[in-house]
Structures are given as C-alpha cells and as structure tokens.
Amino acid sequence: METIALYVVAATFGAMLFFAVGVAPTVFQALPADHAGLFLRKLFPRYYLALIIGSGLAGLLWLGTQLWAAGVCLLIAASTLWVRQSLVPRINQLRDEELAGDETAGAQFAKLHRLSVIINMVQLAALIVLLIRY
Numbered sequence: 069m070e071t072i073a074l075y076v077v078a079a080t081f082g083a084m085l086f087f088a089v090g091v092a093p094t095v096f097q098a099l100p101a102d103h104a105g106l107f108l109r110k111l112f113p114r115y116y117l118a119l120i121i122g123s124g125l126a127g128l129l130w131l132g133t134q135l136w137a138a139g140v141c142l143l144i145a146a147s148t149l150w151v152r153q154s155l156v157p158r159i160n161q162l163r164d165e166e167l168a169g170d171e172t173a174g175a176q177f178a179k180l181h182r183l184s185v186i187i188n189m190v191q192l193a194a195l196i197v198l199l200i201r202y
Contacts, residue, residue: 073129074202077141080122081195084188087115111162116152119191120145137198144191155184 091111095104125139128160165173 069129070133072134072202073126073137073141074199075197075201076122076126076129077202079197080119080126081199082190083115083118083122084192084195088188088192090111104161112156113152115150116156119148120152123148123191123195134202140194140198144194147187147191151187155180157185159184 089148092108095107098104099107123141124145127138127145130141130173159177162173162177166177
C-alpha cells in the first residue's frame with residue numbers, strides 16, 4: 069500500500085506541476101483574456117477535484133503505516149476541498165465585480181487569488197517533501 073500511495077503522490081505532484089507550468093501559462097498565451105478566464109473557470113473545479121482524489125487516496129493508503137504522511141495528504145485534500153468549494157467561488161465573484169468596475173472588489177480579488185496560489189505552492193512543497201522522504 070505504501071508504494072501505491074507514493075505513486076499516487078507522484079502522479080498528483082506531476083499533475084499540479086504540469087498545470088502550473090504548462091496549462092495555465094499556455095491558456096493565457098493562446099486565448100484572449102476573457103476566453104482564457106472562462107476556460108480556466110471550467111477547468112479549475114476538475115483540477116481541484118483531481119487533487120482532492122489524489123491526495124485523499126494517498127492519505128488513506130498511508131493511514132495504517134505512515135501516519136505523518138497520511139496526515140499531510142489528508143490535510144492537502146481537506147484544504148483543496150475548502151479552496152474548491154469556498155475560496156474559488158468567492159474569487160470568481162470578486163473578479164466579476166472587478167470587471168463590472170468595482171475597484172474594491174479588484175483589490176480583494178488580488179488578495180484572495182494570491183492566497184490560492186500560496187496554498188497551491190505550499191501543497192506542492194508538501195508533496196515534494198513526501199516524495200523525498202519516502
């Protein structure tokens with residue numbers, strides 16, 4: 069089970085890295101900004117669902133043998149669930165308000181977007197630690 073958990077962590081890490089360095093920048097290079105935003109709004113829920121499933125599965129697989137690793141993975145799954153269900157909808161709402169001319173919403177959007185990026189980077193770093201340690 070530990071080996072399978074490690075493979076799941078590696079796949080989850082690879083998906084996150086590919087999205088961050090491959091998909092997101094390419095979308096903004098290939099599409100007009102308004103189309104890129106719409107595309108990413110459809111893609112992000114699926115991205116976060118993949119992270120929830122991958123990290124949650126790894127956490128469950130490690131639960132009986134590697135409690136620290138299981139805890140890290142389950143924390144990633146829980147935090148990603150919060151980001152997907154609470155933070156991203158708020159970010160989208162603020163972005164819509166910003167585009168409608170609300171400057172206050174624009175500042176809040178930037179702050180929450182930055183928070184989502186920081187959370188994602190911390191999650192990536194945690195997966196790197198797991199890959200190195202195990």
